[in-house]
């Protein structure tokens with residue numbers, strides 16, 4: 001395999017991989033462009049790079065000196081995306097957890113959360129949040145798993161505290177043209193076995209993910225690949241003749257479709273969504289950091305668990321609470337969190353108080369709402385009321401226990 005890194009990396013480790021001309025003529029178009037840099041093509045380059053790849057990549061990709069000790073400071077620092085599609089969603093999520101980020105104006109990069117008086121918010125680009133967690137300048141952060149994986153490179157100091165914040169859903173995937181020599185190619189295996197690729201003329205992949213891309217190809221035993229990098233609109237690269245394939249984020253798939261590209265079986269590198277990440281050093285060494293993370297985690301879990309559920313209340317005729325419970329529990333979608341809550345409904349008839357009905361209360365996953373209502377009706381439920389659920393505070397916070405285990409506390 002020739003996973004090739006830029007020659008310029010060897011001379012000048014800089015976070016921005018500078019541009020060099022394409023190594024070999026493209027298959028669709030004879031006009032290589034210098035808009036993308038091929039990450040090295042020469043064998044002597046590969047030999048050098050493979051021996052020092054780990055240390056070189058981490059200092060280049062992280063753009064900062066490795067953190068050594070935890071610097072004394074009074075406040076816990078939470079990094080939030082300063083721009084892009086994640087910025088508003090991260091603030092909205094915290095708001096839904098009753099954590100209100102007070103930013104005086106959008107160009108101010110520091111903010112407060114009055115509910116967490118020992119915590120400061122710092123707005124940073126997602127990749128810089130990861131870099132600053134590693135350098136010790138931030139303690140916590142919210143970023144996409146893709147960014148965390150690309151810039152964190154599996155560093156053990158980075159701990160994912162909550163892996164599913166329910167926004168920023170996308171996946172990192174290889175895409176190829178749906179025309180020309182790729183028309184009948186449907187899988188990564190078929191792509192790798194195409195006779196066109198050789199050491200001299202590798203499959204050229206344009207990507208912003210220059211750590212995850214080569215790692216994935218290596219793990220899949222794919223030979224003859226060369227990566228180039230660019231900062232956006234990657235989907236144009238194949239049609240421009242700059243690359244054969246791309247490795248980029250996909251959400252709705254519209255951008256791929258509009259650019260005549262397709263995903264292939266086995267080509268998904270990573271499923272991603274927003275995560276809460278912490279620096280292990282900060283959690284173990286910085287006073288107050290663990291308490292802050294506990295509070296944020298409790299609020300997040302309570303909100304996110306409730307977010308997918310409705311509260312359903314219905315009346316049901318019956319002779320006793322137990323008899324109604326049996327009917328309700330005979331249906332697969334009506335067991336609620338622990339089981340239905342059933343209470344008598346007291347009616348006054350001819351001066352007498354009687355119990356003919358029982359009210360049942362259950363939590364129902366939003367996706368299963370209609371099915372649940374049908375099942376309720378089938379066992380005699382009537383007057384079904386549905387309302388959104390705001391929080392579910394469980395007895396304990398499962399991820400908190402996992403975090404403590406992970407920290408060996």
Ligand SMILES: Nc1ncnc2c1ncn2[C@@H]1O[C@H](COP(=O)(O)OP(=O)(O)OP(=O)(O)O)[C@@H](O)[C@H]1O
Nearest residue numbers: 084085086126144145146147168169170249251272
């Ligand atoms: N199309 C998408 N749909 C949903 N989430 C996405 C999509 N593209 C990216 N994301 C998620 O949002 C994060 C931020 O992406 P965004 O495009 O806002 O910023 P960026 O790519 O870092 O910056 P820029 O695009 O301005 O260079 C990504 O790391 C990813 O987790």
Ligand SMILES: O=P(O)(O)OC[C@H]1O[C@H](OP(=O)(O)OP(=O)(O)O)[C@H](O)[C@@H]1O
Nearest residue numbers: 232233248249250251252253254255256
């Ligand atoms: O599958 P879709 O819903 O079409 O989304 C995918 C696109 O979204 C992102 O681009 P972004 O909008 O961030 O622009 P960028 O290329 O400038 O990063 C990503 O890089 C894809 O190009």
Ligand SMILES: [Mg+2]
Nearest residue numbers: 084085232249
């Ligand atoms: Mg983007």
